[in-house]
Amino acid sequence: MSVPVHEFTVEVPRWAPYVTPVALEDATPEQLDALQITPSNKKVSAYVLTLAHDPESLKVRSPLFNAIMYGKGGLSSAERELGAVGASIVNRCVYCAAVHASRFNQLTKRTDVIEAIFADGVDAELEEHQQAIFDFAVRLSRTPSEATPTDIAALRDLGLSKLEILDLILSASIFGWANRLMHTLGEPVRD
Amino acid sequence: MSGTNLIESLAGLKAGSQLADAVSERSGIMEMSQASHDAVLLPREPGGLSHAERAALAVRMARWNGDSGLAAHYRELLGQAGETSVLAAVASGAALEVLDADARLIAITRHVDILTKTVKDATRADIEALKAAGLAEPDIVRLAELAAFVNYQVRVIAGLRLLEEVL
Known part of the structure; x- marks a missing residue:
């Protein structure tokens, strides 16, 4: 018996789809190609098998996600993860937040930043550097975006280069995509 | 849809500018973003969601995000794919209550509005509503990818415009 997970956590749950994933044995050649199934790689998640219903977009999105x-170069991995977490808090994607908050913790070897974010959500109070990154990701994730030139100027004043700011825009934005799949096509559960 | 990159042109990137130089370091990402646009708006296999429906929904989502330039692009795609009066109403942002459409298109439009404006409140019941309106499961995934992509794209454009303004 599995139970849905509704609260933010760094213990990555299992993702259970609301729609029937593609069965590997029934997959078309185009789906297998998008799934990157090879004789040596047959491991594939329920999430990716769900997205295989639309192989054209899966095939282009996976490499785009990885590139972002x-x-x-550019923005550090931990700061990209923080951008991802900011978007996932706004969109309340508990699964995405778990995966990327735990990566942030591994990369930075600290847990206080994520603890503050999980406790206070978009109002979390952080150190100056993380605050500027988190706040920008949160504001860009609203509909419509609430990010302002002042937010960008704050990042510049902290010494972020234009390439680093671009990488932050991209990492928050790609979670505007990922959250809308993961949070709406299924749910996080504990078995 | 090859040649021009939609994100770069709608963000108003000027060739040779400081920002254009930074974006050129991420040219692969820009190319894959364009390929994603083509995959969700103009797929070879559209399934149960026509190119015209996709374009109309994209106009609506661009509108909710306050991006008139992006909305104009999708209105052009809608014109090319074949605009009908009901799809024009979807694109115009008409409220669901006044949309003179069948139950399927109303359910689709409702879902796109949730995925754009209140995604945090989405639940299993929203997917069940699409199934009840007759959507096949692959089309539910296609619809999610469409909404997710447009909401990605509009944020990259918004961010680039801000960055251009500040640099």
């Missing part, structure tokens, strides 16, 4: 989150 793990591309070389």
Whole structure:
């Protein structure tokens, strides 16, 4: 018996889809290609099998996501994760927040930043540097965006380069995408 | 849809500017964003969501995000795909109560509004409502990808415009 997880957590739950995932044995060649199934790689999550219903977008989104989150240079990995967490808090994607908050904790070897964010959400009070990054991601994630030139200027004043700010825009924005899949097509559960 | 990059042109990036230089370091991301646009707006296999419906919903989402330039782009796609009066109403942002559409299109439009404006409140019941309105499961995933992509794209454009303004 599995139970839905409604509160933010760093213990990554299981993701359970609301729609029936594609069964690997029934997948079309195009779906297998988008899933990147090869004889040596047959491991694939329920999430990716769900997205395989639309192989054209899955095939382009996976490399886009990886380029934004793990591309070389620019913003540090931890700060990209913080951008992802900011979006996931606004959109209340508990699963996305768990994955990316725990990565932030691993990368920074601290837990206080995420604890503050999980306790107070968008109103969390953080150190100056993380505050500017988190607040920008939160404001950009609203509909319509509430980010302002002042938010960008705050990032500049803290010494972020234009490439680093661009990477923050991209990491918060790609979670505007990921949250809308993960939070709406299924839910986090504990078994 | 090749040649121009929509995000760069709508963000008003000027060739040779400081920001254009930074964006060129992320040119692969810009190209993949454009390919994603084509995959969700103009897919080879649209399933149960026509190109015209996708374009009309994209206009509506761009509108909720306050981006008239992006809305104009999608209105152009809607014109190319074949605008009908009901899709024009969807695109115009008409309230669901006054939308003279069948139950399927109303359910789709309602879902796109949730995914754009109040995604945090989405629940299993919203997916059940789409199924009850006759949407096949692959089309539910296609619809989510469409809404998710447009909401990604509009934020990249908004962020780039701000960055251009401040630099």
